[in-house]
Amino acid sequence: MDFGWTKEEQMWRKAVHDFAQKKIAPRTREIDDNSHIPEDIIEAMADMGLWAPTVAEEYGGQGMSVTMATIAAEELGRAEISLALPVMYLVQASWGFVFDRYASAELKREILPAVTAGKAFLGIASTEPGGGSDIEGVTRCTGQRQPDGNWVLNGEKLYISGIKEAQRMGGAYMTLVRTDPDAGHKGFSFFAVDIKDNPQVSTTLIHNWGRTGISTGGFNMQEMPLADRYLIGEEGRGFYYAMEGYTYARALIGATCCGAAETALKLGVDYIRQRKSFGKPLAAYQGINFPAAERYTDIESARLLTYKAAWMADQMYSKGAFKPKDTALFGAMAKLRAPIMAFETFNEVANWLGAMGYTKEYPIEMGIRGVRSYSIGAEGGMNIMRMIIARELIGNEYTNPRR
Template sequence: MDFSWTTEQELWRKTVREFAQKKIKPKVREIDTNKKIPEEIIKEMGRLGLLAPTVSSEYGGADLDWTMAAIAAEEIGRADISLAIPVLYLVESSWGFILDRYGTKEVKEEFLPKITKGEAFCGIAVTEPEGGSDILGAGKTKAEKKSKNWVLNGEKIFISGVKESSKWGGIHLTLVRTDPKAGHKGFSFFAVPLKNNKNIETTLFEDMGRMGISTGGFTMNNLELSQEYMIGEENRGFYYTMEGFSAARMLIGATCVGASETALELGIEHIKNRKAFGRAIGSFEGIQFPLAEHYTNIESVKLLTYKAAWIMDKKYKEGKFSHKDISLAAAMSKLRAPVYGFQLMNDVADWFGAIGYTKEYPIEMGIRGIRSYSIGAEGTMNVMKIIIGRELLGKDFLPYK
C-alpha cells in the first residue's frame, strides 16, 4: 500500500489547480447566469490537455491515465462548484476514451483532434422518453441496414451537451437497437453528428443547476450513417456503454469531491468567524459534529474514487482486474459522492444563515449542481445499488430478467 502521490501527479495537480483557480473560479457565477462556458476557458483547457485527456496523442489527446484524469476532475470540481465545467470535462473524458478505443480511424480523425482542442463536443445519448434505467427493456431507437448504410430512427432525451454539439459540431455516441430480438446483445453504438443535420431535430430543457452546460434531446428521422460511424462491433454497443459509464461515474466521484472540498473550506472559514451567544459558532456541538461527519464522508469518497481510478489504470495498463471490478468500484463512488456532497453543502448553507440562501455565496450553485448526479445523470442511485448487488450476489439475483 502507498497512499502518496508521485512527483508527476503532484505537478499535474498543481498545474490544473493554478489554471482552474485563476481562470475558472472567478467566472463561475457569470457562467451560471449566462448559461454558457466562455470560449477562452474551453480553448485554454484544450491547450492544457484537459479536454478528453485520456485520448492518445495521435489524435490530440494528452495520453493521461485515469488517476491523472481524476486529479484534474477533482481540481476542476474544486474551482467550479456549479459543476458545469466538470460535466463537460467528465463527459468528454469518458466518451472520448470510448471513441478512441473503439471508433474507426475515419471518425477518430474527423472528430477527436477537434474535441481535444475544444472545437467540437463529444457526448453520450442513451436515455429515451420511455425510460433511462430500463433502457434495455424500454429503448425504441433503432438502426436498420439499408444497402451499405445504417438508417437511424428514434428519440433520445435528457442528453448533456445538445446545444454545444449543435453549435460547435461534434458527436453524441448513441445507443440504438440493431437486433430487436437479442436483448442487451442487440444494441449498437453510433457516432451521431448533431450540427446542421436535416434529419435531426433538437430540443432543450431548462435545468435547475449546472447552467453552463445544456441538457436537451434529439430525434433522428431516417438519419443515414455509413458503416464508419458505428463504434466498435455490431451488437456490442451495450458493453461499450457500460465501459464508458464506469469511467464517467468514477470522474463524477472526483468532481463531487472537489466541489465538496470547496464547500467545506467555505463553511470552516465561516464557522470559525461567525459569532453567536458570545462565541464562534464552530464551538457548538450542533455545528462541529456535522462538520466532523462531512469531512469523514468526503475523505471516504475520495478513497473510494481514487481506488476506482487505480483499478482502471491497473486494468488498462497491466491487464489486471476486470471490467466488473471497475464497474463495482465506480458504482460505489457514484453512490456516495453526490449524496455526501449534497448533504455537506446543505449543512454549509445552514451555517451561513440567511446569506446561505442568497446568490452572494456560491453554495446555492453547488446544491443545484450536485443534485443532478443523485437524481440520475449517469445512472440513478438505485441503479448503482443494482450494479453493486449484481456484483455481490451474481446475475441470478437481478431484479429484472
C-alpha cells in the same frame, strides 16, 4: 499498499489546481447566470490539455490515465461548484476514452482532433423518452443496415447533455441504438451522430435547475442515413461500451463531488471561525464542529472510493489486473457515495451560514443544484448503483429485476 501520489500526479494536480482557481473559479457565477461556458474558457482548457485528455496523443489528446483524468476532475469540481464545466469535462474525458478505444482510425481522424482542440463536442446519447436506467427494456432508437452496407437511424434521445453546444460546435454524439431487435443486450451498437446542420435531426432543449452552464435536451433522428464508417467499434457491442463509459464517468463524478464538497466545507469553516453567537465563534460549539468533522470524514471516504475506482480501472487497462465487473462495482460505489456526501456537505454549510446561506451572495446554492443532478440520474440513478453493487455482493440470479 501505497496511498501516495507520484511526482507526475502531484505536478498535474498543481497545474490544474492553479489554472482552475485562477481562470475558472472567479467565473462560476457568470457561467451559472448566463447558462453558458464562455468560449475563452473552453479555449484555455483545450490549451491546458483538458479537453478529452484521455484521447491518444495521435489525435491531439494526452493518452491520460484514469487516475490523472480523475485528479483533473477533482480540481475542476473544486473550482467550479455549479458543476457545469466539470460535467463538460467529464463527458468528453470518459466518452472520448471509449471513442478512442473502439472507433476506427479513419473515424478517429475525422472527429477527435477537433474535440481535443476544443473546437467540437463529443457527447453520449443513450437515454430516451421512455427512460435511461433500463437500456435493454426501453431503447426504441433503431439502426437498420441497408443493402449497400450503410445505415438508417430512427428514434429520439432525451435528457442529453450538451445539445446546444453540439449544435454550435459540431462533433459527435456516441448514440446507442438497437441494431438487432432479437439479440437482447447484445443487439445494441454505437454510432457517431453529428447533430449540427443535420437535416434529418430535430432538437429540443430542456431547462434544468442546476449546472446550467451546459445545456440539456434531446434530438430526434428521422430516416437518417449514416455511412458504415460511423459505426463505433463492433456491431452488437454497444451495451458493453456503454457500461465501460459509465464506469469511467462515475469515477470522474466521484472526484468532482469531492472537489466541490471540499470547497463548500472550506467556505463554511472560514465562516464559522469568524461568525460569533452567544459570545463565541460558531466553531466553538459542538453542534457545529461535530457535523464539520463528520463532513470532513465523509469527503475523505468518498475520495478513497473514487481513487480506488480510478486506480482499478488503470490496473485493468494497463495490466488486465481486474475485470470490467470489478471496476463497475467500485465506480458504482463511488457514484453512490460521493453525490450524496457532497449534497449533505453543501446543505450543512448552508445551515451554518444562516440567512446568508439562502442568498446568492454565497455560491452554496449553485453547488446544491449542481450536485443534485448526479444523484437524480446523470450517469445512472442511485438505485442503479445499488443494483450493480447488490449484483456483485449477492449474485445476479437473485438481484436481476428481469428474473
